[in-house]
Amino acid sequence: xxxxxxxxxxxxxxxxVRAGVDATDAALVDLLGRRFGYMRAAAxxxxxxxxxRDEARKAEVIEAACTxxxxxxxxADVIAALWDRLVExxxxxxxxxxxxxxx
Numbered sequence: 001x002x003x004x005x006x007x008x009x010x011x012x013x014x015x016x017v018r019a020g021v022d023a024t025d026a027a028l029v030d031l032l033g034r035r036f037g038y039m040r041a042a043a044x045x046x047x048x049x050x051x052x053r054d055e056a057r058k059a060e061v062i063e064a065a066c067t068x069x070x071x072x073x074x075x076a077d078v079i080a081a082l083w084d085r086l087v088e089x090x091x092x093x094x095x096x097x098x099x100x101x102x103x
Contacts, residue, residue: 039090043097052094058087 005023006016046052062083069079 024032035086035090036093039094040097043094043101049095049098049102052098053091058091061087 005020008017008020010018011020021095043052065083066076066080071078
């Protein structure tokens, strides 16, 4: 049986913290897998390669993440930088998928 993952405020040792971080990282990878699945769907659906990059949508996504970060008491500038990288990586992946499917 594995030890339960404790909420951050209940951690009493670095082992508790590391277990929580590891579990959170695994959950993030699962969520990123789902997000990249949506990028595959977008590549399949978009009729033109030029439709892949949408700067207005990118700005909306980053702004929404920053708002959620502020609501959660997280540093919006850090979240903005992470989301900028995430969206750019997603665009690159979607372009690769578009080329694979339609190129």
